[in-house]
Amino acid sequence: MKRIFVGIDISKGWLDFIPMNDQVEILDKAKRVNNDIKGVNEMIQSLTKRYNQDDLWFCFEHTGNYGLLLSSILQSSELTYSAVPALEIKKSLGITRGKSDQVDARRIAEYAAIQKHKVKPSKLPSDELMKVKNLLTFRAQLIKTRTAFINSIKSYREAEKVVDLSYITSNIEDKINLLDQDIKSVEREISITIKQSEELKNNYQLISSVRGIGQVIGAFLLVYTNNFTSFDNPRKFNCFTGLAPFESSSGITKGKTKTSVYRHKALKVLLFNGANSAIQHDPQLKRYYQRKKQEGKEHMTIINAIACKIIYRAFATINRQSPYVILAQ
Secondary structure (H helix, E strand, O other): OOOEEEEEEEOOOEEEEEEEEOOOOEOOOOEEEEOOHHHHHHHHHHHHHHOOHHHEEEEEEOOHHHHHHHHHHHHHOOOEEEEEOHHHHHHHHOOOOOOOHHHHHHHHHHHHHHOOOOOOOOOOOOHHHHHHHHHHHHHHHHHHHHHHHHHHHHHHHHHOOOOOOHHHHHHHHHHHHHHHHHHHHHHHHHHHHHHOOHHHHHHHHHHOOOOOOOHHHHHHHHHHOOOOOOOOOHHHHHHHHOOOEEOOEEOOEEOOOEEOOOOOHHHHHHHHHHHHHHHHHOHHHHHHHHHHHHOOOOHHHHHHHHHHHHHHHHHHHHHHOOOOOOOOO
């Protein structure tokens, strides 16, 4: 059992950290080090000199690439750490007042000390999986830029009815074409990276046998399940994406079942797109959609249910280690 919980607040330039025992008592004042190799090692050395390494548990908010170096050094040093979603920490501590980097570090340590029986150790994904994640982020940025250009050219073409704006519209068209090429190039790199790992390649091929899961959705599933090691069942993953419905009732008042507002929005949108595609190409899901539509269900409610089914099928292929087969009807 860990006894010393180190809360770390991460920023681009530095790390603020403070140790706390399992009785939620601060053991030392907060300190700051640079967010670089030298700074992280300085923090580790200052703590391991005072406390037994086996007693230490480091905890910090999941901050993407800013916490990547910290995670890498802690993992290579065989130190236990947890990268926790910021919202989880915020909700667990209730109403708080005041904010600073040192205060945030203390609150993170307090969270770890109080939730020590629930907090799970983190582990960095493989190099290939981290690369795929960053490629997906880059692809999303390219698509956002492309969408902005597509929307702007519509406005310029309206104005072009009055004044010659061919220079602008031609320039934007060139940029859109270049972005199309860049997006395809990124998607090729995602495919190449997945194939470099036998484990990723195998699981990707399995989940791709499910109608509605294409290259991008498949890559997202590999990343956000950590190649299907972070979630032990599809229900939990559907909760993460915001697909799983929950009952809304109090006393004798019963409301509609709803999905959570705390969701991975981008992934949910992708899964809805996959569900819309699946009902066109999967006979079973097409009949399911038509039956629910006849029962008076709303389109988005049915699509949400189909997206859930797609996730259940994906997890089934991983558990069985065999592709999904649509039975002849």
